[in-house]
Amino acid sequence: MKKLTFRIRELMAEKSRIEKKKYTYQTVYETTGISPNTLSTLATGKAKMVGHSTIERLLDFFECEVADLLVYKEVEARD
DSSP: OOOEEOOHHHHHHHHHHHHHHOHHHHHHHHHHOOOHHHHHHHTTOSOOOOOHHHHHHHHHHHTTOHHEEEEEEEOOOOO
């Protein structure tokens, strides 16, 4: 089964490496206004709906394109 997933953790790690500054859900929240709970839900793949403005704020924060933020990939089916 395929599932749409957010690469938030990977992008946070990449941004941390490039800018030599640690990024957490809290620091992303302080800039974007997206709550740490929402960021965690997106990162773990548990979100059912995501608003356009949330995606746009993440794209602006990470300075990336949609394909860098979202990946449609095969995941294990859970019983």
